[in-house]
Amino acid sequence: MTTEEKLENFYRHSIDSANAEAQRLISEHQEALDRLFEEHQTLKRQQAREEINAETEKLKREANKTLSAEQLSIKRTLSEKNEELKHQLFEEVRKKMENFKKTEEYKNYLKTKIREAVSFASGDALQFYLDPSDEEYRKELEEEFSISMLVSETPFTGGIRAVIPEKNILIDNSFDSLISEEQEAFIFHGGMTHE
Numbered sequence: 313m314t315t316e317e318k319l320e321n322f323y324r325h326s327i328d329s330a331n332a333e334a335q336r337l338i339s340e341h342q343e344a345l346d347r348l349f350e351e352h353q354t355l356k357r358q359q360a361r362e363e364i365n366a367e368t369e370k371l372k373r374e375a376n377k378t379l380s381a382e383q384l385s386i387k388r389t390l391s392e393k394n395e396e397l398k399h400q401l402f403e404e405v406r407k408k409m410e411n412f413k414k415t416e417e418y419k420n421y422l423k424t425k426i427r428e429a430v431s432f433a434s435g436d437a438l439q440f441y442l443d444p445s446d447e448e449y450r451k452e453l454e455e456e457f458s459i460s461m462l463v464s465e466t467p468f469t470g471g472i473r474a475v476i477p478e479k480n481i482l483i484d485n486s487f488d489s490l491i492s493e494e495q496e497a498f499i500f501h502g503g504m505t506h507e
Contacts, residue, residue: 394500413470425485429474441473
């Protein structure tokens with residue numbers, strides 16, 4: 313083998329060796345880049361999931377906050393409407409009571425309440441009060457029950473009030489008290505089961 317052939321052989325061998333080393337380095341570098349790229353993609357996917365979860369939670373909180381505010385507004389509106397209807401209802405009740413006061417049944421109602429008060433007092437002294445608008449019944453009731461009745465200075469729409477002075481007991485069968493008690497206890501029921 314000549315020197316030139318040896319040199320040529322050495323040259324080829326060196327080039328092949330250098331190419332193999334370069335190929336190995338390129339492969340290692342490519343693998344490292346692929347790993348970095350995969351890690352980067354994994355990290356970005358994780359960050360994207362976290363951002364989506366955070367935004368989802370934020371939107372849920374905002375939706376719940378909006379829903380709560382709307383529910384509160386609806387409850388407030390419903391409560392106001394209930395109060396308005398309740399007021400209208402009890403205004404109608406007051407009108408019906410005014411009409412009831414013009415009937416014979418009203419006089420019987422007064423007599424019944426006087427009997428109940430006398431029975432409750434069990435012989436104790438009683439002082440009866442009539443509403444100023446019922447003064448026309450005073451004489452008849454006093455004669456029928458042999459009692460003394462005063463006309464109240466404060467109107468109470470109708471009915472009677474009686475006091476047992478010895479025991480400091482007020483028997484309040486006035487329409488104002490009855491309406492007030494009912495109005496305080498009254499609750500509107502609604503919905504499918506109450507329609």
